[in-house]
Amino acid sequence: MRTQTDMALREGALRLNLLLNSRTFYKFNSSVGVRSLSDNVLSKPVTSSAPEIVGDHIIYTQEHFALKESLRKIIDQEINPHVEQWEAEGIFPAHKVFKILGSAGFLGVNKPVEYGGLGLDYSYSVAVAEELGHIRCGGIPMAIGVQTDMTTPALARFGSAELKQEFLLPSIMGDKVACLGVSEVGAGSDVSSIMTKAVRKGDEYVINGGKMWTTNGTQADWICLLVNTSDGPPHRNKSLICVPMNLPGVQIARKIEKLGMWSSDTAEVFFDDVHVPCKNIIGQEGMGFTYQMLQFQEERLWAVANILTMMENVIQETIQYTRQRKIFNRPVLHHQSVHFRLAELQTEVELLRALLHSATALYIKGNDVTKLASMAKLKGGRLAREVGDSCLQFWGGMGFTSDVLVSRFYRDSRLMSIGGGADEVMLGIICKYMDTLPKK
């Protein structure tokens, strides 16, 4: 008898095949493939209030919607039923979940086909990130985003064929779990001040140091590690190296307890005389800082896309709750301060979505969107705090319990203003682009 997982995998693979075929149809042949796909998409109710109108969307085509729909089934069948348990356990089974997503093609939508990816443009990754926002916690989407958009972009772009075969392909297929080692005990916002060192000895690097707050760190198979490979200037002395986590000298010092993102494991990792072949370096030695800054662009767009859906879901659930909850003989929602505030928040969500989609449209045409991605990340963090706080308030005592999505969102989304570059770091980048940052 076929299990639900088998069926989801089979269906995911079939849908993605259809998607890729229809893409060719769309561009070069008839509209038959597109029509059958769009009929299928249109027959499903659109649950969010987003402007997800097939044919009229700024960046999404029928194929994006088909991709989202296919992913939603996996989320509903394979992930959401287990979220409560994984949140309580403080970890989710990354290998199991990634295998399901990888087999269906969702861990490499914009990655090269020769390494298992779907070879689609970055707008498809944004669509996937948005859909992952339907997972009923922040920790699991974040862990998936670390795998797809935070540890692998530089490897896919600058890594050697051999390195991509060893680390990228299995990460896209869901056979290996990846993590990113940038932050350290003494260096988070100021990436240039990291201390972890890789000293070249023959055809190996010997690594010493430690990384902090490493998402997926307790269960990862490899780490994309930012290290100093020389004593040169801080922006030109760094390299990114793929390091297997089972090498002698790699120690998971501890799993860090956190305010939110409970189902995502966060580790402190030490490197004690870890020997890694020099061929494990991504691209050129000394270019790691630049590669990491480029990698951050995708990380930030991804994070905004993901949190947009979560904000929208929290607003929608707040509307539902306040519509049926009565105070002073009328629904909470009917008090003007409540429905006006929700309208204001939804307006801000739409503004952020417009910024994200225009940044994405520019990015897929090859433009540098650092400024727009930083603005979106800044606004995403601030808006998430407002949405979490205002909506939780409207739930009253219920909002303070662990039984509802809003309280988890309130805890989880706080990270958005800190992780992957704090709000102030985003402001600094925006100021640089505005040429308003005082010169040192």
Ligand SMILES: Cc1cc2nc3c(=O)[nH]c(=O)nc-3n(C[C@H](O)[C@H](O)[C@H](O)COP(=O)(O)OP(=O)(O)OC[C@H]3O[C@@H](n4cnc5c(N)ncnc54)[C@H](O)[C@@H]3O)c2cc1C
């Ligand atoms: C749950 C979680 C998961 C994470 N996952 C990863 C991961 O997988 N890999 C990884 O490498 N890192 C990860 N991080 C680390 C994260 O990216 C850092 O926490 C973040 O970059 C901030 O660095 P910091 O904590 O050292 O804060 P600090 O650098 O000490 O900054 C403290 C505060 O100073 C303020 N500040 C910063 N810059 C300025 C400025 N220019 N002007 C004024 N004020 C400023 C900000 O408010 C900031 O929050 C994770 C963190 C958390 C909490």
